[in-house]
Amino acid sequence: MNNAIREQFPILKQEINGHPLVYLDSAATSQKPLAVIEALRHYYEYDNANVHRGVHTLGSRATDAYEGAREKVAKFIHAKSTKEIIFTRGTTTALNMVASSYARSVLKEGDEIVLTPMEHHSNLIPWQQVAKATGAVLKYVKLQEDGSVTLSEVEKVVSDKTKIISMAYVSNVMGVINPVKEVAALAHRHGAIMVVDGAQSTPHMKVDMQDLDCDFYALSGHKMCGPTGIGVLYGKKELLESMEPVEFGGEMIDDVGLYDSTWKELPWKFEGGTPIIAGAVGLGAAIDFLESIGMDAIEAHEHELATYAVSRLSEIEGLKLYGPRERKVGLVTFNLGDVHPHDVATVLDASGIAIRAGHHCCQPLMRWLEASSTARASFYLYNTKEDVDRLISALIQTKEYFG
Amino acid sequence: MQLDDLYRRVIMDHYKNQRNRGKFEDGTVTVDLNNPTCGDKISLQLKVDNGIVQDAKYTGEGCSISMSSASMMTEAVKGKTVEEAQDLASRFSSLMQGEDVHFDDYEDIEALSGVNKFPARIKCATLAWNALRKGIDEDQHNHK
Numbered sequence: 001m002n003n004a005i006r007e008q009f010p011i012l013k014q015e016i017n018g019h020p021l022v023y024l025d026s027a028a029t030s031q032k033p034l035a036v037i038e039a040l041r042h043y044y045e046y047d048n049a050n051v052h053r054g055v056h057t058l059g060s061r062a063t064d065a066y067e068g069a070r071e072k073v074a075k076f077i078h079a080k081s082t083k084e085i086i087f088t089r090g091t092t093t094a095l096n097m098v099a100s101s102y103a104r105s106v107l108k109e110g111d112e113i114v115l116t117p118m119e120h121h122s123n124l125i126p127w128q129q130v131a132k133a134t135g136a137v138l139k140y141v142k143l144q145e146d147g148s149v150t151l152s153e154v155e156k157v158v159s160d161k162t163k164i165i166s167m168a169y170v171s172n173v174m175g176v177i178n179p180v181k182e183v184a185a186l187a188h189r190h191g192a193i194m195v196v197d198g199a200q201s202t203p204h205m206k207v208d209m210q211d212l213d214c215d216f217y218a219l220s221g222h223k224m225c226g227p228t229g230i231g232v233l234y235g236k237k238e239l240l241e242s243m244e245p246v247e248f249g250g251e252m253i254d255d256v257g258l259y260d261s262t263w264k265e266l267p268w269k270f271e272g273g274t275p276i277i278a279g280a281v282g283l284g285a286a287i288d289f290l291e292s293i294g295m296d297a298i299e300a301h302e303h304e305l306a307t308y309a310v311s312r313l314s315e316i317e318g319l320k321l322y323g324p325r326e327r328k329v330g331l332v333t334f335n336l337g338d339v340h341p342h343d344v345a346t347v348l349d350a351s352g353i354a355i356r357a358g359h360h361c362c363q364p365l366m367r368w369l370e371a372s373s374t375a376r377a378s379f380y381l382y383n384t385k386e387d388v389d390r391l392i393s394a395l396i397q398t399k400e401y402f403g
Numbered sequence: 404m405q406l407d408d409l410y411r412r413v414i415m416d417h418y419k420n421q422r423n424r425g426k427f428e429d430g431t432v433t434v435d436l437n438n439p440t441c442g443d444k445i446s447l448q449l450k451v452d453n454g455i456v457q458d459a460k461y462t463g464e465g466c467s468i469s470m471s472s473a474s475m476m477t478e479a480v481k482g483k484t485v486e487e488a489q490d491l492a493s494r495f496s497s498l499m500q501g502e503d504v505h506f507d508d509y510e511d512i513e514a515l516s517g518v519n520k521f522p523a524r525i526k527c528a529t530l531a532w533n534a535l536r537k538g539i540d541e542d543q544h545n546h547k
Contacts, residue, residue, distance in 0.1 A: 346406070
């Protein structure tokens with residue numbers, strides 16, 4: 001990765017508290033390249049109209065832009081067709097749709113849903129709610145000492161009672177990559193479906209729905225250089241077809257009577273109301289941008305940064321690093337001795353370095369780690385080794401400040 | 404941004420040597436509060452007798468700001484009437500809003516005035532005080 005990439009991100013060119021900004025919170029949300037900002041601007045300046053209804057020129061342009069973005073997403077994640085791409089507000093909405101539409105209609109008392117303790121709250125609470133409503137039971141995969149998931153541990157909790165397995169592809173706390181492809185095959189052998197939380201994987205590596213063979217996959221645009229407020233639910237066509245819509249209203253109907261109505265075909269039956277048109281256009285631009293650099297190159301760059309960060313962090317005495325030492329995804333979670341992560345984050349912010357402190361929407365995982373909260377630095381294509389060096393020296397200063 | 408505005412010596416002293424940390428058997432009210440956005444936790448116990456806060460203790464997990472604030476609050480509130488304790492809590496709210504308020508009864512608290520310049524940290528400082536308000540409300544309710 002080179003300076004030409006950083007140049008594409010205007011936000012990075014500023015000073016924070018008198019220091020050049022080092023943004024290490026991309027796992028929370030990524031920054032946006034000019035191409036995305038310009039796409040949003042262009043859409044609003046020239047093409048804005050409502051979709052799927054206007055006879056006028058702007059209506060067609062907006063529809064083309066919106067549906068064009070759907071095609072980009074379908075190609076990017078290797079879906080079979082655009083019918084399998086539902087635009088949502090983000091990963092949370094996408095996972096909730098699977099839980100409230102698919103799961104509520106198929107689960108019966110005593111059926112089992114398999115999860116891991118590392119799940120983000122958005123891949124946990126929807127299932128808790130479904131379990132309460134249907135009498136289904138939640139089962140948890142035991143994590144390894146280093147926080148990773150192995151197929152053999154998943155096998156121990158999966159049975160013919162299992163109807164759904166839902167798991168993050170990449171953990172937002174420990175940066176581990178879970179064996180979702182193998183777990184999907186296991187799920188299918190037991191007649192269960194596989195749901196993948198792709199919020200932390202899609203921005204950082206190639207994802208291929210045909211290769212993974214999962215049944216549902218959720219992603220967020222804002223973590224992959226796109227705007228906030230847009231995400232995707234991918235679902236296999238036959239499953240989506242069998243599901244009831246979650247929201248009812250305009251845009252999603254075929255024929256409406258006084259007492260009964262019918263729905264549009266896929267994907268629109270799940271997109272009630274005026275959709276997130278500009279957001280989808282922005283996500284399409286983000287995909288073009290990422291592909292112009294190449295997902296393999298992004299993955300390799302992050303691997304290099306993560307490896308460098310782990311080795312430099314290990315030099316700091318008293319620093320506790322969570323998760324396996326070997327990692328591919330650009331994310332490190334740690335605690336600096338007894339210094340509370342909030343204090344770490346505040347002191348780093350005074351040096352212009354943005355990191356995340358807290359429980360990262362993973363309270364059960366925090367309990368498993370026996371930490372009330374942690375600090376997390378996460379990297380993306382625009383970060384450099386110099387950013388890691390700035391982080392390390394600021395951490396050393398923090399330690400001295402609180403020493 | 405001056406870090407020393409936030410982390411004054413008084414604050415670090417209260418953080419490293421937290422006063423009134425612990426529990427007692429004969430508390431009259433216990434309040435458990437979380438800060439769900441960051442995971443900070445406090446469990447505050449008050450011993451209120453005849454409208455006077457006789458004693459206060461707390462346990463919890465949190466950053467230097469939330470724990471030092473709890474340490475100061477429990478020191479300040481001891482021996483105060485319920486009304487005085489409520490007044491203390493409302494003065495603390497004003498302090499967090501950047502107002503020029505004084506704590507002649509317990510000056511250490513004024514060291515937290517710098518938190519006002521760090522908007523993300525105000526909720527850390529106010530956790531213990533929210534617990535105090537809630538504890539006093541509960542006590543009042545119990546005596547109705």
